[in-house]
Amino acid sequence: MSKTYYLTTPLLEEQTRQLKAGDIVYLSGVIYSARDAAHKRLVDLIHEGKELPFDLEGSVIYFVGPTPPKPGDPIGSAGPTTSYRMDSYSPTLLKHGSKGMIGKGKRNQDVKDACIAYGGIYFGATGGAGALLGKQIKSAEVIAYPELGPEAVRRLEVENFPVTVINDTFGADLYQMGRELYEVKS
């Protein structure tokens, strides 16, 4: 049965290794936004042995490119983007201490294997619920690559940000499990 957890970042390996595909998690604390272009730069920095714009240890990275904030708001609409575009970068970030990713859509086997090896979790947030999810973000600050516009790296403070465990540290995949339950074979 799926469980519900309330977790605060940074995540510890003993926390992530408890989670199972299908569990609901409400995340609070600081998470970081990054999409394809930012991921490429972060991974390049790792390969060059340079310092990253934020501490990877226990970090949760949110695949999001928000809309511009309306006056007085910290951020605009901010739902997840499709995650496979980050597949070639995510294992490196997990290897270097990141513990969570938030996105939507399928991941490849390399990412699933990296989740098992390094205690990482792939969380899904509801795609297309950008207005709802944006409201769970209490502050946003661009900390790197402002020239990337919506794709810049942001430090986001979130409160009870609702996500579901898609890929856990045991190799399970909620998308496969869910589909097997409801597929009608002809």
Add this chain to the structure above:
Amino acid sequence: MREIAYDTIVKAVRDIIVHCGTDLPQDAYDALKQAMEEEKSPVSKEVLRQILENADIAKDEKRPLCQDTGLAVFFVKVGDEVKINGGLLKDAINQGTQQGYIDAYLRASTCEPFSRANLKDTVGYNLPAIIHFDIVAGDTIDIEYAAKGGGSENVSRATVLAPAAGMDGVLQFVKQVISDAGPNPCPPITVGIGIGGTFEKAAISSKHALFRELGSKHEDPQMAQFEERILNELNKLGIGAMGMGGTKTVLGVHIESNPCHIASLPVSVNVQCHSSRHTHITI
């Protein structure tokens, strides 16, 4: 000749873009509500509840429904008795698009294909719009608009089948495309299918099919039946809302069929996410 001022068009386009950014059209809202009521999976039901709550928040607080506010896509029918005063129709649509995206705090998502540089400071804010023109009889301008997100566009596919493949071949192709797409295009989705014509005609028809109202039936009874058959087959895939597993993967299947070459059976599948932001105005 009827004269229409350039600025009238700019303002009309700006207004529909602002409106569609935050207000989910009634046909999409109703289809999602019905899907939530009928969905068998509790997980997918909860996702659909969040999607509807999101639509309520977006409408009440005038926040974009989704951070992917799309590329602006238009199908425009221009009456042959219309004269635009003060500029070109295409420029007016682009200007209205830019103004709408800026005024409603929508995201600028157009970029150069290889450098990936955002074009907002060079070409214009979320420009150029994608515009399909047609010339018809009359003295009005008919504008159909949709905000088209990237996730659902990325899973869309086109092919040219052998004529012998027939309806079963079309069904097989569509099923494969939607099965491969899985959770990625943000289901429950609308599936636009363009059949016949040439390669590009099928693709444009599949796009235009997405503009049709959800819940409406094809005017040709044979095609209406084919749509129903495809819908049932796709919902057997078990993908569910956001791919969490469930019985409601597809909200509607819309076909546009055209005469084609005796040697070919072109088929295109264009997918729209659950946030089907579209509208239609006549000036």
